[in-house]
Amino acid sequence: MLEVQNATKRFGGLIAVNQASLKAAAGSITGLIGPNGAGKTTLFTLISGFERPTEGRVLFEGQDISRDEPHIRAQRGIARTFQIVQPFAGLSVVENIAVGAHLRHARRSDAMARAQEVGRRVGLGPELDKSASSLTVAGRKRLELARALATEPKLLLLDEVLAGLNPSEIRDIIPVIRAIRDEGVTILMIEHVMQAVMNLCEQVYVLAQGKIIAEGPPAEVCDDPTVIEAYLGAGAAERLKREKVHA
Amino acid sequence: MTLRDIIPIILIVALLAFLPVFVTANTVLNFLVFTLIIALTAQGWNILAGFGGQFSFGHAAFFGTGAYAAALLQVRLGINPWVAFVIGAAAGALVGWVIGYLSFRSGLRGSYFALVTLAFAEVLRILANAATFTGGAAGVLIKLDVRPENFQFESRAAFFWIALALVGAVLVLTRWIERSRFGAQLVAVRENEAAAKALGVDTLRVKLGAITLSGAVTAAAGCLYAQYFLYVDANIAYGTWISVEAILAPIVGGIGTVFGPLVGAVALHGLGEITKLAAGSIPGIDLMVFGSLLVVAVAFAPDGILGLLRRFRRPAQPTGASRHA
Numbered sequence A: 001m002l003e004v005q006n007a008t009k010r011f012g013g014l015i016a017v018n019q020a021s022l023k024a025a026a027g028s029i030t031g032l033i034g035p036n037g038a039g040k041t042t043l044f045t046l047i048s049g050f051e052r053p054t055e056g057r058v059l060f061e062g063q064d065i066s067r068d069e070p071h072i073r074a075q076r077g078i079a080r081t082f083q084i085v086q087p088f089a090g091l092s093v094v095e096n097i098a099v100g101a102h103l104r105h106a107r108r109s110d111a112m113a114r115a116q117e118v119g120r121r122v123g124l125g126p127e128l129d130k131s132a133s134s135l136t137v138a139g140r141k142r143l144e145l146a147r148a149l150a151t152e153p154k155l156l157l158l159d160e161v162l163a164g165l166n167p168s169e170i171r172d173i174i175p176v177i178r179a180i181r182d183e184g185v186t187i188l189m190i191e192h193v194m195q196a197v198m199n200l201c202e203q204v205y206v207l208a209q210g211k212i213i214a215e216g217p218p219a220e221v222c223d224d225p226t227v228i229e230a231y232l233g234a235g236a237a238e239r240l241k242r243e244k245v246h247a
Numbered sequence B: 001m002t003l004r005d006i007i008p009i010i011l012i013v014a015l016l017a018f019l020p021v022f023v024t025a026n027t028v029l030n031f032l033v034f035t036l037i038i039a040l041t042a043q044g045w046n047i048l049a050g051f052g053g054q055f056s057f058g059h060a061a062f063f064g065t066g067a068y069a070a071a072l073l074q075v076r077l078g079i080n081p082w083v084a085f086v087i088g089a090a091a092g093a094l095v096g097w098v099i100g101y102l103s104f105r106s107g108l109r110g111s112y113f114a115l116v117t118l119a120f121a122e123v124l125r126i127l128a129n130a131a132t133f134t135g136g137a138a139g140v141l142i143k144l145d146v147r148p149e150n151f152q153f154e155s156r157a158a159f160f161w162i163a164l165a166l167v168g169a170v171l172v173l174t175r176w177i178e179r180s181r182f183g184a185q186l187v188a189v190r191e192n193e194a195a196a197k198a199l200g201v202d203t204l205r206v207k208l209g210a211i212t213l214s215g216a217v218t219a220a221a222g223c224l225y226a227q228y229f230l231y232v233d234a235n236i237a238y239g240t241w242i243s244v245e246a247i248l249a250p251i252v253g254g255i256g257t258v259f260g261p262l263v264g265a266v267a268l269h270g271l272g273e274i275t276k277l278a279a280g281s282i283p284g285i286d287l288m289v290f291g292s293l294l295v296v297a298v299a300f301a302p303d304g305i306l307g308l309l310r311r312f313r314r315p316a317q318p319t320g321a322s323r324h325a
C-alpha cells in the first residue's frame, strides 16, 4: 500500500529525516514511535505531500507520488490529521467535516449527510452544530479524525490523535480506530500512548534522530535495547536490566 | 441550491424594483443607480475577500478594465455597447485570472497579496493616463445617442432596473457559492489553507476561480459606470477611491454574506447623502461619515450590520457546552 524508500529531509543544516524506509501493508495498522523531535511528523509531511523529500521516494499503491501536490495525494486516497490541530475555526463542526466529504461528493446535501454520519461515528454527534472553535482538546482531535475520514481514504495518517486525551477518552477512541481499519482503511499512526500502540498496531517502526532504528511487532520493539536507549539515553538498557536482576 | 434559498433575494429585488414608481426625481435616481453600481463592485470584492479570505486592495484594476473596455470598444472600434458590456466583464475576469495566477502561484497571501493588487491597479491607472489609445489624461467620452439598442435610455429608471437586475443576479450567484462545493472549498481556504489542502482541495484552482468571478463582477460594475456617466478617465476608472468603496461596503454590511455588500453600500451612501443634505455643503462631510461608520463597524460590529441584526434576533444564543447538555 505505502512504501517509503530511503527518504531524507533536510531543513538547511538540520537533517530531520535521514534515509528512512518503511512499509505499511494494506489493511494493517502500523505504528510510528520515537522521542520528540525524532522526525515523525516530518516523515508524515513527506508522505502527505506538504514537503518534498530531499532524497528518496514515496510509493503509494506501487506508484511514485513523491512529487505530487498534497491535494492530488488526498484524491489518490491519502488523508492526514495534524498534530497541531487545524480546525476551520469560523465554521461549525459538521461544516468542517463536510469539506472533507466534498472530496468524493459534489453535492452539498450529499456532503453534509456524509459529514453527519462520519461525525456521529467518531463521537461528535452532539457537537455537530457547534462552532469548531468551541470544542475541547478531545473534541478537536476527534474533528481532525472525522475530517480525514470523511475524504474516504485508503490510507489514514494519524499524528498523535490521542495526545492530550484522558484515559477514558483514549479508551473510547481506540475501538473507533480499530473499526476504521476493519473497514479496510490502512492506518499509519504516530503515537506516544504505548497502551494504544500495543493494543492496535501489528507493526511498529521506531524513529530516532531521523533514522529508523528498529521495527517489528510492538512487544518485541519495546524490549529492544536500542529503542530503550533512544528514549532514555545511552546505558539505560543496561541499567534497567541490572535493576530487574536486583529486584 | 433550492428555490427556498433564493426566495429572499427575489423578494428584496422585487421590492426595490418598485422604487422608481415612487421616486422620480433625477437626483434620487442618480443616487440609487450610483449606490447599486457600488454595491455590484463590492459584491465582486466580497466573493474573493469575504468568502475566500484574499483581501484585495486593488479592485479598481477590475472596475477600470470594465469601464475602459466598455468605453473604448464602442468609441474606438464601433462595437455595440451591449456586446462591449459582455466583453468588458470578460476582460475583468481575464485580468482577475492573470493577477491571481501571478500572485497565488508564487504563494502571496495576506498583506502581500493586498499590496500586489494595489500595485496592479496603480500601474493600470498610470498606463491608462498616459496611453493615447485610452485618451490619456483627457479620458474617453462616449457619444450621447439615446437608443435602447445603444445601451442609453431616456429614463434613468431603465438604468436603475438594469443595475438592479445585475445586483440581483450576483446575489443569486453568491447564494450559489454559499451552497456549493466550490463555496465550501473557498471558505475552507479562507479559514485554513493547509487543512484545506490536506482534505484534497486544489487551493490554487479555487482561489483562481474566485478571483476570476470577482474580476468579472466588479468589471461589470465598471461597464455600467461608463455606460451611465458616458465618461471615463484613469482616476475614475482605476482610482483608489473605487478599491476603497469595494472594501467598505461589505465590511459595514457584513463580510462574507450574500446581502452584506448591498446593505453596506446602501447604509454608507444613504447616510452620506443624508448628512450632505443636513450639513449643507461642507466639503468632505460624507467622507467623514464614511470614516466614522467604518470605525464604528470595526469596533462594535465586526460582522457588519447583518451580523448585528442576527445578534438581536437571537439574543439568547447559548454558547458552547450547555447547548446539547
Ligand SMILES: Nc1ncnc2c1ncn2[C@@H]1O[C@H](COP(=O)(O)OP(=O)(O)O)[C@@H](O)[C@H]1O
Binding pocket: A011, A014, A016, A034, A035, A036, A037, A038, A039, A040, A041, A042, A043
Ligand atoms: N519546517 C521546518 N523547518 C525547519 N525545521 C523543521 C521543520 N519541521 C520540523 N523541523 C525540525 O525537524 C525536527 C523533527 O521534527 P518533527 O518531525 O516535528 O519531530 P516529531 O514529530 O518526531 O516530534 C525537529 O528538530 C524540528 O525542529
Ligand SMILES: [Mg+2]
Binding pocket: A040, A041, A042, A083
Ligand atoms: Mg510530531
